[in-house]
Amino acid sequence: MxxxxxxxxxxxxxxxxxxxxxxxxxxxxxxxxxxxxxxxxxxxxxxxxxxxxxxxxxxxxxxxxRPELHIFLERLNPDKPPRYSRAVLETLAIIAYRQPVTRGDIEDIRGVAVGSQIIKQLEDRGWIEEIGYRETVGRPALLATTRQFLDDLGLQSLADLPLLQGEDGDDSAAAQTHLFAALEQAAGAAQAEPFTPDFFADQGMALVNAPAARLAADISDISATPSIPSPPPEPGQ
Incomplete structure (x- = not known):
């Protein structure tokens, strides 16, 4: 055979x-x-x-x-996925880049409180999980992304995300815009609440000015919402 x-x-x-x-x-x-x-x-x-x-x-x-065919295949599935707010996706992006982090770490970066419902939404999606506790007062839970997060964004590892550095550059804002758009697409986020393009730059986490070809490949991988064959339903379903 x-x-x-x-x-x-x-x-x-x-x-x-x-x-x-x-x-x-x-x-x-x-x-x-x-x-x-x-x-x-x-x-x-x-x-x-x-x-x-x-x-x-x-x-x-x-x-x-293939990503370029998704616009046609979506017509077979008119039901829209759950929509997530800017706050949910900013929280997800921070966890992805700074993991493992506590809720307090996220609040320090975003400058606002992180509600329990935000964490629960990401946990329900299977994109984040608790992986332990920080040995400090109150032993806050440490949050990290899951393998499901990588699978849903079409990544082999977190190394496939655009790298971060401490200094901003001319290409960082455009790269961040593409990254945030890809997260919104994957999560079905509300387009009415776009990310601030310089969000990471404000926190000293500007994206590395990677070569254009490498950066385009990274963004293409992240944007690819997969569509794989599903098994036939069981009798009676």
Whole structure:
């Protein structure tokens, strides 16, 4: 049996991203990791001019629709996702870049109180979680982003986010605008409440002036809201 066809069928039929250890199990030890990755790269090239693309994210490998097709596919799903406020997405951005952080850390950066409902919304979405407690008075919970956050934004790791530095630059504002827009798109945020472009710069967290090609690739990855095949409903559903 053609191993590449087996991988293709497994990935297309899966309702979630498949890690490499599960993909190797398809072949009962006949393929090692380098061979598997070579086949996955070949498969990725096979699909480079088609409506779906093979990508690697934090949880593994999956097929997803190409970003430029989302406008058409959304017509099949008229229901809009929950909309999140600017405060929710600013909180998410701070956690992503400064993690692990406490609620007090977030309040110090934003300059306003962070309501419990904001944290709960992000927890309900599966984008943040408590990972421990800071050993200080009151032992406040430490918050960090989850693997689900990376998967939903099409990232392999937090390293795929545009880097931060202490000094602002000419390209930082544009990069931040794209980043915030991508978060809004992924979370279904209200467009009536856009982020302030220099929000991070005001906090001494300006985006690095990365080469244009690298920055464009980062933003493209973050903006890609995935659309993967879903299994048929169970009888009676």
């Amino acid at each position: 053609d191993a590449k066809k087996v991988l293709e069928a497994a990935l297309l039929c899966a309702a979630r991203a498949l890690p490499e250890r599960e993909l190797r199990s398809l072949f009962d030890g006949a393929l090692d990791t380098p061979q598997l990755r070579n086949l996955l790269q070949q498969l990725k090239l096979d699909w480079q001019d088609r409506g779906l693309e093979l990508v690697q994210i934090a949880s593994g490998w999956r097929f997803q629709s």
